[in-house]
Amino acid sequence: MSELSVVILAAGQGTRMRSELPKVLHTVAGKPMLQHVIEAAKALTANAIHVVYGHGGETVRSRLADQAVHWVEQTEQLGTGHAVNQAMPDIPGHHTVMVLYGDVPLITGATLQRLAMAAQDGLGLLTTRLPEPTGYGRIVRDGAGKVQAIVEEKDATEEQRSIQEVNTGMLAVRADALRRWLGALDNDNAQGEYYLTDIIARAASEGVTVNTVNPGEVAEVMGVNNRVQLAELERDFQRRQNEELMMSGVTLLDPQRFDLRGALTAGRDVVIDVNVVMEGKVVLGDGVFVGPNCYLHDVSIGAGTRISSHSVLERADIGTECHIGPFARIRPDTRLSDRVHIGNFVEVKKSLVETGSKINHLSYVGDTTVGKSVNIGAGVITCNYDGANKHRTIIGDNAFIGSDTQLVAPVEVGSGATIGAGSTITHDTPAGELTLSRTRQKTVQGWHRPVKKIDEG
Numbered sequence: 309m310s311e312l313s314v315v316i317l318a319a320g321q322g323t324r325m326r327s328e329l330p331k332v333l334h335t336v337a338g339k340p341m342l343q344h345v346i347e348a349a350k351a352l353t354a355n356a357i358h359v360v361y362g363h364g365g366e367t368v369r370s371r372l373a374d375q376a377v378h379w380v381e382q383t384e385q386l387g388t389g390h391a392v393n394q395a396m397p398d399i400p401g402h403h404t405v406m407v408l409y410g411d412v413p414l415i416t417g418a419t420l421q422r423l424a425m426a427a428q429d430g431l432g433l434l435t436t437r438l439p440e441p442t443g444y445g446r447i448v449r450d451g452a453g454k455v456q457a458i459v460e461e462k463d464a465t466e467e468q469r470s471i472q473e474v475n476t477g478m479l480a481v482r483a484d485a486l487r488r489w490l491g492a493l494d495n496d497n498a499q500g501e502y503y504l505t506d507i508i509a510r511a512a513s514e515g516v517t518v519n520t521v522n523p524g525e526v527a528e529v530m531g532v533n534n535r536v537q538l539a540e541l542e543r544d545f546q547r548r549q550n551e552e553l554m555m556s557g558v559t560l561l562d563p564q565r566f567d568l569r570g571a572l573t574a575g576r577d578v579v580i581d582v583n584v585v586m587e588g589k590v591v592l593g594d595g596v597f598v599g600p601n602c603y604l605h606d607v608s609i610g611a612g613t614r615i616s617s618h619s620v621l622e623r624a625d626i627g628t629e630c631h632i633g634p635f636a637r638i639r640p641d642t643r644l645s646d647r648v649h650i651g652n653f654v655e656v657k658k659s660l661v662e663t664g665s666k667i668n669h670l671s672y673v674g675d676t677t678v679g680k681s682v683n684i685g686a687g688v689i690t691c692n693y694d695g696a697n698k699h700r701t702i703i704g705d706n707a708f709i710g711s712d713t714q715l716v717a718p719v720e721v722g723s724g725a726t727i728g729a730g731s732t733i734t735h736d737t738p739a740g741e742l743t744l745s746r747t748r749q750k751t752v753q754g755w756h757r758p759v760k761k762i763d764e765g
């Protein structure tokens with residue numbers, strides 16, 4: 309196949325989004341629409357990707373600074389033909405140029421591959437049939453079915469408007485021919501714009517064959533002009549992604565109530581209950597169960613672990629056969645080894661909890677190393693912050709921390725140590741011994757509860 313330069317048009321303002329954010333930065337599955345298109349182009353192994361930007365240009369460029377693309381500014385939006393022409397000076401004549409759109413995010417590499425093939429012996433044009441074609445450019449064919457022209461809705465005759473085959477906007481053709489046709493465009497039409505679509509009639513009149521290609525699914529060619537359309541594409545993307553997940557062996561109890569904004573790698577027999585959202589990079593081992601209403605962001609979970617309902621896990625690494633939740637919060641830089649139990653209303657941050665340890669109720673464990681087979685009672689708090697700096701707590705293997713204990717860091721509890729309930733621990737505690745800090749219980753004989761005074765006023 310010949311060498312390929314992709315031109316992505318992304319200069320439009322997107323007024324109908326009613327947003328401060330440039331349209332192409334609005335996201336589908338957590339990723340800017342423009343990035344979806346760039347990735348589809350990359351899947352084609354294009355030699356170069358040119359992004360024509362205009363509105364909110366600096367924001368677009370800085371948000372996608374890590375993408376290997378050429379940025380081309382279109383200072384005034386004079387039409388799609390004018391936009392493509394901005395990128396042409398950098399494109400060698402023998403390249404095939406493929407035109408894509410930053411606000412048509414669901415286009416797939418497979419469809420673009422067929423479009424590139426269609427440009428091998430002519431001009432490749434991506435079209436589709438719509439029962440309701442209003443607003444789109446119509447594909448005009450002659451009696452023999454050969455494409456003659458594209459006519460825009462606003463310039464179309466009554467008869468042309470009844471054509472259901474529409475222009476998706478995406479096309480591919482040799483750069484030298486395209487350069488010549490673009491150079492000859494005028495803006496003598498209903499919108500006073502330089503239409504890219506006018507090159508079709510020129511190609512046809514020069515005897516260049518226009519080969520049409522259809523997308524695998526209509527959603528691939530759907531553009532986003534407002535937030536209603538954005539939400540429709542989001543649903544479509546999630547549906548397709550969830551179908552793939554289920555086909556690969558993941559059970560989704562309701563595929564309409566699981567959203568993945570990122571990448572999920574799942575082992576065998578993973579079960580995901582309803583209203584779960586996952587973001588970033590998530591890895592789930594064999595047999596992992598994720599209960600209802602959980603949020604997972606950049607986490608890895610070992611085989612056989614159960615995450616019960618309403619748990620939030622971010623940037624954490626969880627071992628096998630653990631039980632987390634319900635109502636647990638695992639914060640960044642946490643590592644739980646195998647068979648760890650984290651129960652309800654427990655928050656763990658930047659901590660290592662080793663094999664077999666349990667923190668089952670109402671605790672805060674931060675900046676802490678918890679050894680093996682430790683039992684942390686209800687309501688235990690590591691006081692890791694002195695108002696200025698964070699300090700670490702170290703708890704040795706087999707320690708037992710009684711309920712409602714405060715561990716004032718920096719502090720170390722020796723292995724096998726027992727801390728009596730209700731203690732405030734400010735000094736290191738010896739291994740194997742009972743340590744507690746409480747006043748002795750006493751009983752005040754003859755004490756009476758206060759009695760409510762009668763209001764005489």
Ligand code: UD1
Nearest residue numbers: 317318319320385386387388391444445475476477503504
């Ligand atoms: C265009 C096509 C139409 C097709 C439709 C599919 C033309 C003349 N018409 O119409 O046949 O059915 O798309 O959606 O091409 N853009 C720029 N710079 C410009 C103008 C546009 O970057 O100067 C970008 C816009 O941001 C947008 C895209 O190009 O992403 C399409 O432009 P738009 O004006 O929306 O074209 P349509 O009227 O939808």
Ligand code: CA
Nearest residue numbers: 411531532533
């Ligand atoms: Ca449009």
